[in-house]
Amino acid sequence: MIDNSKREIDASEQKRRIRERYKGIDISELDIIPALPQAGFYDDSSLKRVAVYARVSTDDLNQTSSYELQRNHYQDIIAQHQNWKLVDIYADEGISGTSLAHRDEFKRMMNDCDAGKIDLILTKSVSRFARNVLISIGCIRKLKERNPPIGIFFESENIYSLNSNSEMSLSFIATLAQEESHNKSDIMNASIEMRFRRGIFLTPVLLGYDHDEDGSLIVNENEASTVRLIFFMYLYGYTCNQIAEILTRLKRTTKKGSSTWAASSILQILQNERYCGDVLARKTYTPNYLDHKSRKNDRARNQYRRQNNHEAIIERDDFFAVQKLIRNARFGSRGLLPKLQVVPNGILKGFVSINPRWAGFKPEDYYDASNSVFPDEAFSEILQIEVHSGEFDYRGYEVARAQFFSMSNRITAAFSSKNIYFNSEAVRKLPENNFVEMLIHPSLKLLAIRPVRPNSKNSVQWSKKKKGTIVPRDISGASFLPCIFSLLGWNEKNKYKLIGIKKQRENETLLIYDLCEAEVHMADPSDNPTDNEIVGYPKAWGDTFGQEFYNHDTAPGRPKFDLENVWNSDNPTAPFDVHKLNLTSRTELENNIRRLISDMEKENTNESDA
Numbered sequence: 304m305i306d307n308s309k310r311e312i313d314a315s316e317q318k319r320r321i322r323e324r325y326k327g328i329d330i331s332e333l334d335i336i337p338a339l340p341q342a343g344f345y346d347d348s349s350l351k352r353v354a355v356y357a358r359v360s361t362d363d364l365n366q367t368s369s370y371e372l373q374r375n376h377y378q379d380i381i382a383q384h385q386n387w388k389l390v391d392i393y394a395d396e397g398i399s400g401t402s403l404a405h406r407d408e409f410k411r412m413m414n415d416c417d418a419g420k421i422d423l424i425l426t427k428s429v430s431r432f433a434r435n436v437l438i439s440i441g442c443i444r445k446l447k448e449r450n451p452p453i454g455i456f457f458e459s460e461n462i463y464s465l466n467s468n469s470e471m472s473l474s475f476i477a478t479l480a481q482e483e484s485h486n487k488s489d490i491m492n493a494s495i496e497m498r499f500r501r502g503i504f505l506t507p508v509l510l511g512y513d514h515d516e517d518g519s520l521i522v523n524e525n526e527a528s529t530v531r532l533i534f535f536m537y538l539y540g541y542t543c544n545q546i547a548e549i550l551t552r553l554k555r556t557t558k559k560g561s562s563t564w565a566a567s568s569i570l571q572i573l574q575n576e577r578y579c580g581d582v583l584a585r586k587t588y589t590p591n592y593l594d595h596k597s598r599k600n601d602r603a604r605n606q607y608r609r610q611n612n613h614e615a616i617i618e619r620d621d622f623f624a625v626q627k628l629i630r631n632a633r634f635g636s637r638g639l640l641p642k643l644q645v646v647p648n649g650i651l652k653g654f655v656s657i658n659p660r661w662a663g664f665k666p667e668d669y670y671d672a673s674n675s676v677f678p679d680e681a682f683s684e685i686l687q688i689e690v691h692s693g694e695f696d697y698r699g700y701e702v703a704r705a706q707f708f709s710m711s712n713r714i715t716a717a718f719s720s721k722n723i724y725f726n727s728e729a730v731r732k733l734p735e736n737n738f739v740e741m742l743i744h745p746s747l748k749l750l751a752i753r754p755v756r757p758n759s760k761n762s763v764q765w766s767k768k769k770k771g772t773i774v775p776r777d778i779s780g781a782s783f784l785p786c787i788f789s790l791l792g793w794n795e796k797n798k799y800k801l802i803g804i805k806k807q808r809e810n811e812t813l814l815i816y817d818l819c820e821a822e823v824h825m826a827d828p829s830d831n832p833t834d835n836e837i838v839g840y841p842k843a844w845g846d847t848f849g850q851e852f853y854n855h856d857t858a859p860g861r862p863k864f865d866l867e868n869v870w871n872s873d874n875p876t877a878p879f880d881v882h883k884l885n886l887t888s889r890t891e892l893e894n895n896i897r898r899l900i901s902d903m904e905k906e907n908t909n910e911s912d913a
Contacts, residue, residue, distance in 0.1 A: 579622035580615030644876030
């Protein structure tokens, strides 16, 4: 009780002292030094170096008058103030106010502010200054924090940024200006969507075409010959750089009239579907109305395709072939379209050779190639098991998965979305062969590895000698692995590890991997993804130890490695044409190229003589 009373007395004493201290002293005892008066916007007593910022949102000719009126108006205002001196008029024409991109004059003005050349900025309105809240308020605060501060006068709103109560008003008005841009963007996107839905497409200026009175594309034969030469040469095997050099030498002109060609211009022409008579609308879109950055439309927005929209310059099959060649060129592949190769007979019948340098195949292409050698067969039959007297009945027994046992001395293969790595134990099984062929059976989900010569079709180097020892070598698979991952239903973010089996009969050796029995290695999202992985297994493994005994190696359609007397595992593959395109023949391409170049050279000679 005594302690509580003492604490109450101490608290009362502290409050009394605080009240006494804050009574202060008599103001007559202080010397007050008055602050210098802050120059207001209308104060002409001091010299002001004034800048004017003007912006029109489009470079349309109709906006030119608006721009000139703004210039003249502010020149008159500055002339009315005897102590105002015009520094410069900073004007951006045809530039959006939602970002600083391409607003060179605005940036120059801010740099001059940083250099101490400006005291005051005049502009018509907040929306002319910027239509982005962050840019508006950010720049206003930055200029206000300078010493001495730089003010901005917004004429339409009659707001001076150095006034103490201006920021709330400016924030509100800037938000409205930004939202106005947002609404305009939504209206424009809705209008474009309605046009596309009715087949009303934009028709930009395009080499090889002119526009009729309705705005539709009509072929310009003189320019079309340049387009045809570009496509024919690329199909024949010329690179974009080589084509650009030849067109420059031939003095062919672009749509803008330039006779100097670049590889990038050639590539744009080769990828434009309008040259085969089609239109694909909305290949790109702008997701953010503030930064106006265009993005490739990967199904984020509706796309609209119309075939035979106008007269074609290039045959459709030739155009599609060019697209496949372009996609594959980034993996270093050149030449005409390859065909999938399938084993027509032998122990590997139905296995399709994986082309390690081609990105143009799809999962269904592998299925079609494999099924082409089984016209009357299927793999969905029910296996009928008969157990004879004296035989052990293995029905109900399972062959345990190798993953459940020690991994030492196992033949393994690791798959990522970029490469494949066969371990040392795998390459030791084929010690004399640094080159192998990878074959996949899409229906049975089996991968076979067989030794081949270095110059064989689709050969890959999977090992090399290092200090006299054979060591594994990564196989780059960026071209074909996305297709294989899709075929198997694998996630490209994960890695997959497989255990293989060596199969041998006399002098024939194969490695076989069951692609359904993959161990999944997933990056740990809770830690450093490069150092930690979570190992996962298929859900079906939770109820079994492995495959049923009679389904392990004897299921319908599976190769009978332990039963066949003759394997013929080295049987050559047969081509299967998955593209089914009616292409211009190589002879026709050569003749067309020679004819077009000859005509263009004659045209140049005639112009010189004239």
